[in-house]
Amino acid sequence: MPDFQQPRLEGEQLEARYAFAKRVALEAAQRAMEFYTRRSSLIVEHKGSDLQDVVSIADQEVEAFIRGELARHFPDDGIVGEEGGSDGLQARCIWVIDPIDGTACFLNGLHNWCVSIGLLVDGEPLLGAVADPNHDELFHGFIGRGAFVNDTPLQAHGASHVGEGLVGVGTTHRPGHEHFLPFLHALLDGGGQFVRNGSGALMTAYVAAGRLIGYYETHLKSWDCLAGLVLVREAGGRGNDFLRGDGLLGGNPYLVAAPGVYDQLAAMIGASLDAP
The missing domain is CATH 3.30.540.10 (Fructose-1,6-Bisphosphatase, subunit A, domain 1)
Known part of the structure; x- marks a missing residue:
């Protein structure tokens, strides 16, 4: 054959x-x-x-x-x-x-x-x-x-709770921005703090470097994070299934984080993180 x-x-x-x-x-x-x-x-x-x-x-x-x-x-x-x-x-x-x-x-x-x-x-x-x-x-x-x-x-942060570091955040005017403020409220109520620097690629790299314990964006495009996904994975971090569906061309909600806080952050975001 x-x-x-x-x-x-x-x-x-x-x-x-x-x-x-x-x-x-x-x-x-x-x-x-x-x-x-x-x-x-x-x-x-x-x-x-x-x-x-x-x-x-x-x-x-x-x-x-x-x-x-x-x-x-x-x-x-x-x-x-x-x-x-x-x-x-x-x-x-x-x-x-x-x-x-x-x-x-x-x-x-x-x-x-x-x-x-x-x-x-x-x-x-x-x-x-x-x-x-x-x-x-x-x-x-x-x-x-x-x-x-x-x-x-690079090595992802060793945090086991969101109170142990800074979380990068971002949003746009695209659909999904309605989930942003509820996440911030949950993060603050949980003892966390956040920063936004305007570059998804850099914030992803900072998660890989352990400078941030996580990074959440309500909707991100692949060119902002594809390179960074490799960095996070190789540094021991975790990420959601960003490329699912039309992720490559259309983008998706996005989360990368240190392994010890990923589940905590994902729970704060809720079902919208992996919605179709």
């Missing part, structure tokens, strides 16, 4: 993509930083009717750079990008990229923004790189090989 299984991706092919993700994330972050230093002169546009959902020429040009590098090195791979849409989703390898995660912070002179590059292989997150040029930090990880910030291994 013929073997109809797809050929196995060799280790060197995946290793090349890991090296690529780290290099291109750093280079893209430096390109973004050049725009950041002259942000007051950038043309800013709004996406649809939401005045808080903004994009600039910096987002567009940085994503164009990443897409160009992908076309040169891995032309058969698929891609999902915040600004340029999706292509090649039938491919085994699909890159999920956010050229500037935290654009509102970027445009307002806040340091909470980064470049996020993640890779799905056969539908599963395999590797990711999150570059934060303001703090000279590159968070990166590969399933089965660990996660790091620069060269330092």
Whole structure:
């Protein structure tokens, strides 16, 4: 009988993509930083009717750079990008990229923004790189090989109660925001505290690094967290089934947390976390 299984991706092919993700994330972050230093002169546009959902020429040009590098090195791979849409989703390898995660912070002179590059292989997150040029930090990880910030291994927080650390939070004007305030009330009543920095990719990386004990967003897009999901998993953290249904293109509610507080946070969120 013929073997109809797809050929196995060799280790060197995946290793090349890991090296690529780290290099291109750093280079893209430096390109973004050049725009950041002259942000007051950038043309800013709004996406649809939401005045808080903004994009600039910096987002567009940085994503164009990443897409160009992908076309040169891995032309058969698929891609999902915040600004340029999706292509090649039938491919085994699909890159999920956010050229500037935290654009509102970027445009307002806040340091909470980064470049996020993640890779799905056969539908599963395999590797990711999150570059934060303001703090000279590159968070990166590969399933089965660990996660790091620069060269330092990442480890999720050892908290066993929400009162033992800070929880990152976020929401938008998209459906689901009605669950945000009830969660905050439950968190505060349970002895917890929260922060919001405007970048889902960074807050996810901070969970992996043990800086936050958890991060909840009422609705997140895949380009904001795909790379970070790898970091959290490799650092010993937990996350909900974010990619279920149309998660890759449409997004979903999102929770990542230290293993000792995940269930407590999930209970505070309730059934909306994993609703279809």
